[in-house]
Amino acid sequence: MRRGLRARGSLQRWPRNLKLGVGLMIAWILVAVFGPMLLPGNPTTMDLMNSLHPPSLAFPFGTDNLGRGVFTRVVYGSRIDLQIALFCVVPAFVIGTMVGMSAGYFGGTTDVVSMRLVDVAVAFPFFVAVIAIVAVLGPGLKNMYIAVACVGWVSYARITRAEILVVKQTDYVQAARLLGFSDRRILARHILPNVIVQALVYATSDAVLDIFLGSSLGWLGLGAQPPLPEWGLIIADGYSFVSQAPWISGFPGLAIVLLAVSLSLLGDGLADALRPELGRA
Amino acid sequence: MLNYILRRLLLMIPVAFGITLAVFLLVRLIPGDPARAILGIHATPALMAAVRTRLGLDRGIGMQYLLYIKHLVQGDFGISYYYGQPVSQLVLTRMVPTLVLLLYSTIISLLIAIPAGLLAGTRQGRGTDHALRVVATAGLGLPSYWTGFILILLFSVTFHIFPIAGYGNTWGARLYNLFLPALTCALNVAPLVMRALRTSLGEALGAGFIDTARAKGLPGNVVLLSHALRVAILPALNVLGLNIGFLVGNTVLVENVFAVPGLGQLMISSIGTRDYPTIQMVTLMFGVIVVLIYLVTDLGQILLDPRVRRSELG
Secondary structure, eight states: OHHHHHHTOSGGGSOHHHHHHHHHHHHHHHHHHHHHHHOSSOSSOOOGGGTTOOSOSSSTTOBOTTOOBHHHHHHHHHHHHHHHHHHHHHHHHHHHHHHHHHHHHHOHHHHHHHHHHHHHHHHSOHHHHHHHHHHHHOSSHHHHHHHHHHHHHHHHHHHHHHHHHHHTTSHHHHHHHHTTOOHHHIIIIIIHHHHHHHHHHHHHHHHHHHHHHHHHHHHHTSSSOTTSOOHHHHHHHHGGGTTTOTHHHHHHHHHHHHHHHHHHHHHHHHHHHHOTTTSOO | OHHHHHHHHHHHHHHHHHHHHHHHHHHHTSSSOHHHHHHOTTOOHHHHHHHHHHHTTTSOHHHHHHHHHHHHHTTOOOBOTTTOSBHHHHHHHHHHHHHHHHHHHHHHHHHHHHHHHHHHHHTTTSHHHHHHHHHHHHHHTOOHHHHHHHHIIIIIIISOOSOSSOOOSSHHHHHHHTHHHHHHHHHHHHHHHHHHHHHHHHHHHTSHHHHHHHHTTOOHHHIIIIIIHHHHHHHHHHHHHHTHHHHHHHHHHHHHHTTOOSHHHHHHHHHHTTOHHHHHHHHHHHHHHHHHHHHHHHHHHHHHOHHHHHHHHO
16 A cells, blocks of 8 residues: 555645545544543533533534533544444454455465355345344444454455455566465565555445444444443434434434545545546546 | 356355354354343243253254254244244244335435436536535445434424334335335435446447447437446446345344334344344345345346356356
């Protein structure tokens, strides 16, 4: 990735969506890290005198039925939802690329076994598979991460394997073989840098999916548990007040949309920058 | 053709084997004693013994799986712990609303995506195209349980056009009641199809046969709709087929938003009641639905696209 970006030249030559995506994601990380420190309120302290307040200067996003500021909760929630994206993507990414690499590079039994596993895993819709696993393990974020690691690696494995099958045939890999380099060295130093790009681009859209999943599970009562200010959970809280206080569910939803769009821009931008021939069609 | 279908069906045997194995292992993931987890802390020893025998817990794991397959082949999916009726019966009645919702949202997403894709594809690089792409990116970011909330707020609470929830007894009422749920699902899928159509239309419009058609003096709309779209729609439909898992996952959420009595709602309510046989079979049915839709997509490609037909059928 580093090489690809450098080859594209300086920051000014980055595609517009990449600049926008990187900027927005930096903003999100700043909000998650510093936002809670700067806010005076607490996301879980109830204040029944101030319940169901419409948005105002004191409460930019209004208050919920327990008088908690929705803005404060959404800002604190950014920590949880970014954490969900990270903890869902990283294990799936690591497991998936490793399985895909060994399947594609070594072939044989490794390949057959892992690809049969992939066939089975893709038969179940991602949401359904995760919900089913969480159903037996019990609700909660930790079990959700386990469930995602169980099924989420599949896409990475497929992508990496397909890339490796191509890269394996290239001259520089053949040359490295002829020089007698070990498989480990060839995989790590020659193949990985070239196949990781696709997986990274996929990781951004996977992160969007995971944020959807995490907040959906929170909304269903199977993910983050109250009183955590997870966005999906806040939306669920607001459901009973759809006509009196639509702001409770409205604003955390907007936060999800904005975070999802930021990640999508980052992913589209990365794809455009790394595959210039495919971008800006 | 028949040969190809047979070959595809044969290839599905290992997948079917794997799906049932996955669903079987699912319940074995329960931490601790499954019989205890299933029945709760107040279960009588007799009941626990019955469940253990049913699951074959006193035997090896291989035997347990064979027992499970034997039950499946006999059409015996167990008895729902909560509803007290055979799970198969329960799941079959709940499957209809889900399938209707799937079909309905597919149709709506095509009705949105095809005109939008045509617009964006023919005006690439211009204002309309940019605007549509921005809308599509935003649409992909909409969590369906929240979109449902906004649509309820707009069409049910404010304007009283559509009901907040429900299913209905007649087909007319069902189509009316399911409109908002189907639209909610479609809003997530339509952007994917639109993007694919935009790209493939751009490619098709640059092809030689379009120049030929234009040179013959055919009107622009005829060239676009009966020449370019005919070719460009196929990759877009393929994208739709590939994302069916995503669509099915969304129906689970949307059914819970709008109280549609389908599989997704059954699945979530069964988690609350720890109704493991029901969870197991619903998961299995979702797997079966997705695999069958993949198959239909592949066969559809072969029927519609002579190029694929040649390469697949030889």
